[in-house]
Amino acid sequence: MPTPDTRLTEQRNPRSTRIDQLSTLEIVDLINAEDQMVAAAVAEERQQIAHAIDIAVDCFRKGGRLFYVGAGTSGRLGVLDASEMPPTYSTDPGMVQGIIAGGLDALVRAQEGAEDRPQDGASAIDERQVNTNDFVLGIAASGTTPFVHGALKRARELGARTGFLLCTYPSEKLMQSHDVVIAPLVGPEVITGSTRMKAGTATKMVLNTISTAAMVRTGKVYGNLMVDLQVTCxxxxxxxxxxxxxxxxxxxxxxxxxxxxxxxxxxxxxxxxxxxxxxxxxxxxxxxxxxxxxxxxxxxxxx
CATH class of the missing domain: 1.10.8.1080 (Helicase, Ruva Protein; domain 3)
Incomplete structure (x- = not known):
């Protein structure tokens, strides 16, 4: 008897076991109903998200940087959030950076094997000369991606502060290894293991909150206006x-x-x-x- 997978991201959703027999409108309604659980799951992690924001702000004020590290959907979402900071808040492109397994090619074409090499994650950290003023946030819906763990291990060795964003139950070892762990439990996906869905939505919400609040706390917003924008178009x-x-x-x-x-x-x-x-x-x-x-x-x- 195989050992059951305890990761929420890999479990079957009992509400969608017959999705292939539903009408188009029923599929839309089912996905929408599942998506409505995401905001509540993210809200449960509000204290941890706030802690991550405070870490990022502290690092920025010391001249440090925020790095998102992920593979696949998680990596793409990190790169997306980072790439939107310069045009929105006039940040230096190096201030918030996204690192994705497989490099920039992985943004448009899956590089699945790239996520299995922890040494590549460590090399990516070395290439960016991560130091004690930086904050490295690993993103892996399942919590197990070797590339991400390799990057975070190297970042800790270099004295950087680290965090982990996942959508399953964090282990005690994970909790003890990082400065902050954010775990919105969105539950099994409509399509088993398709973490670009609820887990991806939760990840984007968390990253948007971290980066936006950090920009507010560092004076890039006046009232609720993005006054630190620079006219480029x-x-x-x-x-x-x-x-x-x-x-x-x-x-x-x-x-x-x-x-x-x-x-x-x-x-x-x-x-x-x-x-x-x-x-x-x-x-x-x-x-x-x-x-x-x-x-x-x-x-x-x-x-």
Whole structure:
């Protein structure tokens, strides 16, 4: 008798055992019903998610970086979240990085064997010169991916802080090995083992929360506006102008001119207007305040 697999991600879902006999609408309803469990599972991990955010913020303030490490869907989601930080919050591309087993080719074509080599995970950490100021978050829905474990082991040896995000019950060893473990238990997938579904959705929710909250805590948001964006395309030009119009009470043409004078930096433009400074002095004020615009010009929400 084979030993039963205790990983939630590999168990069969009793509610979908006859999915192949359902109508198209019934399949849609079943998947939707299962997806509704995801947010609740993520909410159960709120304390651990908050701890991961605090670790990331502490590392950022020391000049460190956040690394996501994963394979397959987990790796792709990490790369996706990391790649969205520079255009959204004007971060340096090195500040949040995604590492995926198999390299960039694995983003568009599965490199299944790549996840089985822990030494490749360790090499990826060495290549990025991970150090004591960095935070490395491993992502593996099943909790067992060798590439991820190899990367985290090497990161710990180098003195980095580490975390693990999985969608099954974490072992005691895992809990003791890392600074934080996040385990939203979304249950078995509609299609057995297809962790791109509920587990993937939970992973994206957790990563979105970590990166967004970390950006808020490091002063890249004013009120609920992404004021640290830099204009690099027409969409962001329009968004930047609208933010300036709303926060400063100015006309569109004034916002356009101010944004141009600031070099396309919304946050700098706000400080220039509020304090009557040029772009260089506005940037200096923000640097002194650690990037927190509220500390320079006051709380937008309070007004």
């Amino acid at each position: 027409q969409k962001l030009q329009d968004r930047g102008e609208r933010i300036l119009m709303e926060t400063l009470g100015i006309e569109r043409w004034e916002a356009t001119h101010l944004l141009d004078e600031s070099g396309g930096h919304v946050k700098i433009a706000i400080v220039m207007n509020k304090l009557g400074l040029d772009a260089q002095d506005a940037r200096r004020e923000l640097d002194v305040a650690g990037g927190s615009i509220a500390d320079v010009v006051g709380d937008l929400g309070a007004r």
